[in-house]
Amino acid sequence: MADALATITRVEGLGMIALRADLARAGDAIAEATGLALPAATSITTDGSRSLGWMSPDELLLILPGAELAEAQQALNQALTGEHALIADVSDARAVFDLVGAHAADALAKLAPVDFAALPADGLRRTRAAQTAAAIWRIDGGYRVIGFRSTGDYLATVLNNAALAGTTLAAR
Amino acid sequence: MLILTCPYCGVKAEETELAPGGEAHLKRVGPEGDDQQFEGYLFARKNPKGVHFERWRHAYGCGKWFLAARDTNTLQVFGTYKAQTPYPTDEIVAEIQKSRPDWKPDWSAAE
Known part of the structure; x- marks a missing residue:
């Protein structure tokens, strides 16, 4: 057969961060904090280990090795200070x-x-x-x-x- | 089978990826309305055999609500547009009148 x-x-072992924000306003900050280009609608950008996926007009999903999760979350929190945004660890x-x-x-x-x-x-x-x-x-x-x-x-x-x-x- | 294009993400979504939301462009009856008007807002729904405007949600996709114009009899889809639209857009009306020359909008945009 x-x-x-x-x-x-x-x-197993992937870290995932759900990001919700006004992408027109906060897109550049997110791109800089994640080190990835902002994906166009219904696409995903990757640099090999990290990926940034477009989920909806106001939502992105960052997928990265589990070990980098805490650091990335901190960087995003810092980058989006003052923005109306959600940064949630959804790995589990x-x-x-x-x-x-x-x-x-x-x-x-x-x-x-x-x-x-x-x-x-x-x-x-x-x-x-x-x-x-x-x-x-x-x-x-x-x-x-x-x-x-x-x-x-x-x-x-x-x-x-x-x-x-x-x-x-x-x-x- | 119904295929609608989500106006938010541009995905051509098949019916099973969407959740239906009933009639579009309902206007809530405010505090100045009487009981009969409010009952109408809650329960009176159009059920035409022909051109109909509906709410749909891209439930298995981007999760956004959008509006669709279609014919309930032939299942012809005239177009989809964003939910933040108080009345069907001129493009949608033109598209409907292309195949239904006698069809007239039953609203006036000035309202």
């Missing part, structure tokens, strides 16, 4: 999965109403994966999926089920 459509691994509220493999897009296509093969290289798409909310973007050789930790077991189950060996969508 063929291999699974994608290798699915749960990623999220479940992160990496789907790596030639047919990872096929597995995601079974769960979300989105054509992930057409996702731009720096695209970030918030959608649903089966019945739970998820944000999905490209990583080397596949996709990264983040969802709520409270539905993380469910997300792991549906992802593994969608990636079962021999279930590619192309005609066989």
Whole structure:
């Protein structure tokens, strides 16, 4: 039997900071404090270890190695002094999965109403994966999926089920 | 299946990514209104077979409320626009009249 459509691994140890602010006003300060360019709508910018994802017109998600979390949070707090802004550590509220493999897009296509093969290289798409909310973007050789930790077991189950060996969508 | 473009993030969202919010452009009856007007504000809703304005929320995406103009009979979508709009915009009206030349707005923007 063929291999699974994608290798699915749960990623632990990432730090995540939810940022809410008026991005037109505070965008430059956020870009400077995080060391990343401000992402355009529905995209994500990265420098290799850190990423800054666009979540909504007034919300960003900073993803970084867990060890840098406290320092980054402090820098952001300092940069956004006086702004009406939210800087919240949401690391423990999220479940992160990496789907790596030639047919990872096929597995995601079974769960979300989105054509992930057409996702731009720096695209970030918030959608649903089966019945739970998820944000999905490209990583080397596949996709990264983040969802709520409270539905993380469910997300792991549906992802593994969608990636079962021999279930590619192309005609066989 | 209904596909609406979220005017905030530009994502072409499919119906299952959205949450419906009923009729758009409701105006709250203030303290000077009587009981009958307030009852109308709470319960009286349009239910047309044809052009309709609705509230939708991009629930599985950016989470913002927006407004959509569509035909409830043919499911033709005329356009979506931001929720901070007191009346359907001129572009939306023009788009509706392109395929429904007899359709007339039932509001006046001066109100």
